[in-house]
Amino acid sequence: MSKQKLIENIILNENAYFFLKKKEGYLSQKLIKNTFREASSEKAGNFLLNEVKLKHQLDGNHYAYYSIAVFKYKRKPTFVDDLIEGWEEKKLAYICIVDFKKHLVIAKRNVSGINEFIKLFSPVDYNILTSIFTTDKTTFEKFSMNNMNISDKSIRQKSLESIDLKENVSTLGLNSYILNNLRINNEDDKISVSLNSSRINKFGTKNRISSFIFWSEKIVQRIINFEPKSSFLSSFATPLDYEEEKDDLEPIAVLITLSKLYMDYEDNRIERFFIRKGEEEKNFNLISVLNNFERLLKIEKHDKDNLPNYKISSQSINDLFISLNKKSITLKSKKLSKVYIQLSGDIICPILQYINSTSGFIITFNTPDIVYSNRKLFKDSRLLENINAFLKIFIPREELKHVVSEKGSFTSSSEKFDRNSIFGFVENSFIDDSCYFICDDLGKEWADHIGLSDDSITFYHSKFKSSNMSASAFQDIIGQAQKNLGNLSPSENQWPLKKALWSKNYKTDKIETNIKRLRKGDNTSNSIEYFKNLKVYPNLKKKVILVINFISKAQLEDRLNKLKREENFTEKNEVIQILWFISSLISSCQEIGAETYILCKP
Numbered sequence: 001m002s003k004q005k006l007i008e009n010i011i012l013n014e015n016a017y018f019f020l021k022k023k024e025g026y027l028s029q030k031l032i033k034n035t036f037r038e039a040s041s042e043k044a045g046n047f048l049l050n051e052v053k054l055k056h057q058l059d060g061n062h063y064a065y066y067s068i069a070v071f072k073y074k075r076k077p078t079f080v081d082d083l084i085e086g087w088e089e090k091k092l093a094y095i096c097i098v099d100f101k102k103h104l105v106i107a108k109r110n111v112s113g114i115n116e117f118i119k120l121f122s123p124v125d126y127n128i129l130t131s132i133f134t135t136d137k138t139t140f141e142k143f144s145m146n147n148m149n150i151s152d153k154s155i156r157q158k159s160l161e162s163i164d165l166k167e168n169v170s171t172l173g174l175n176s177y178i179l180n181n182l183r184i185n186n187e188d189d190k191i192s193v194s195l196n197s198s199r200i201n202k203f204g205t206k207n208r209i210s211s212f213i214f215w216s217e218k219i220v221q222r223i224i225n226f227e228p229k230s231s232f233l234s235s236f237a238t239p240l241d242y243e244e245e246k247d248d249l250e251p252i253a254v255l256i257t258l259s260k261l262y263m264d265y266e267d268n269r270i271e272r273f274f275i276r277k278g279e280e281e282k283n284f285n286l287i288s289v290l291n292n293f294e295r296l297l298k299i300e301k302h303d304k305d306n307l308p309n310y311k312i313s314s315q316s317i318n319d320l321f322i323s324l325n326k327k328s329i330t331l332k333s334k335k336l337s338k339v340y341i342q343l344s345g346d347i348i349c350p351i352l353q354y355i356n357s358t359s360g361f362i363i364t365f366n367t368p369d370i371v372y373s374n375r376k377l378f379k380d381s382r383l384l385e386n387i388n389a390f391l392k393i394f395i396p397r398e399e400l401k402h403v404v405s406e407k408g409s410f411t412s413s414s415e416k417f418d419r420n421s422i423f424g425f426v427e428n429s430f431i432d433d434s435c436y437f438i439c440d441d442l443g444k445e446w447a448d449h450i451g452l453s454d455d456s457i458t459f460y461h462s463k464f465k466s467s468n469m470s471a472s473a474f475q476d477i478i479g480q481a482q483k484n485l486g487n488l489s490p491s492e493n494q495w496p497l498k499k500a501l502w503s504k505n506y507k508t509d510k511i512e513t514n515i516k517r518l519r520k521g522d523n524t525s526n527s528i529e530y531f532k533n534l535k536v537y538p539n540l541k542k543k544v545i546l547v548i549n550f551i552s553k554a555q556l557e558d559r560l561n562k563l564k565r566e567e568n569f570t571e572k573n574e575v576i577q578i579l580w581f582i583s584s585l586i587s588s589c590q591e592i593g594a595e596t597y598i599l600c601k602p
Contacts, residue, residue: 123198
């Protein structure tokens, strides 16, 4: 079969990655050949097809070049340890590059190793991708979005699907979410867009290369003719130009988010993790190493060779750095450079490359309403505007100025918590408001205290800290509250454990006290039945109340207003993190219809 017939025999989906060139002009043969060589470094035998810079006439005097390579490769199956002769997997791979004067389109399958080539170009801007397919008649069928909040217990990703999300999704709170993928419908013409990777996928049948080039050219023309416009998608976090903002950025904290890695692992897209030393490879379980890694970590500024370096404070990896590059921010570590991940499709890459390319982290800066996520800079345009509303959830209580501990001290004869402890304050202040009041502290707790009344379920979370404006202490209690929001409506299998716990006296530090866990109410069985009846009540009020002594409302209000006025002050970095945690808690509670309050010092 001739080369032309081979090309005509290839059919491709209208599914490709789109990029902008830094300089106008067509790619050189040498660059394309080198790219094909890198992409096929593990090929078995010669190329099955290898055509570079074939000219394709567009309308009028316009034309484009396309290049395509198809090759076979062999790979040791992941289910065997040592390679056995005759057990190799044989697969085919292809890469097709369509070269326009100002744009580049890449379609590929089972191909890796072209990251250096892709770095020569820029992905299509977020604003363009969210606009070029949307009209007044567009229906939005699916959103996949990432939370830009830095609380480690907040919902990291959310996917919504409907006939038209514009009709049944509230824009409230969308400003703290980054749109990652979307599927739209324009009069039965369905298109999905991956904003993070600049990939566009039109649903439909496969076509021959000539039709694929025609489709690519239509998309390129949409990109060229883009005009900014406001739409329903404008409700999400606002993207900023990283290159314009870069010199004014000072990172202060990072949250490593591994949800994409876990998702790929669950969907069997990850074959293995291994350490490579020379030509030797040793498999290991990376998941167990990363279990305690997802937590907000401070970033410390260091001067090295007169260049700013930002080191991440981590007990797990002591050489992890943030690098503010010309066009992006990446994580760097010599230790992790030897750790690799193998994905289905035989794609192998260093774990840091995977985390960097999948935007597996969120960075906050000394500019309070800006974060870096999804390999882009975003602004929560309402974060500072909402400060006055956020402050309304803080309830000043004079008694919290005088507490000296979280729970007080105990003896075997203790029947209640010390009055000058936070637990004592909670019970003295709220026990009379409830029909049942339970101390659920320790073990698999839902809250430190639970209050049940005629029409409400209230979870009380308490935290004592001797320091002032502690972001880490605030992160702990916010995390405790967020991870237990689902327990406001517990499942049936949870009750036996609670019945056993609530029937006992409070025990801590090997001291069994006379403090009954059922602080108010006739008996444990009735309290559980009362809880079960409440949770199905249609007008039930759900409340989450945090009780802390390490924040003063007056001081917090003063510092937050200084943030709005862009003033510098000692606790600025701590207050920025506290602001994001407040936003996260409010957003999480709004999603389940719960009220939230924070009791603190005046």
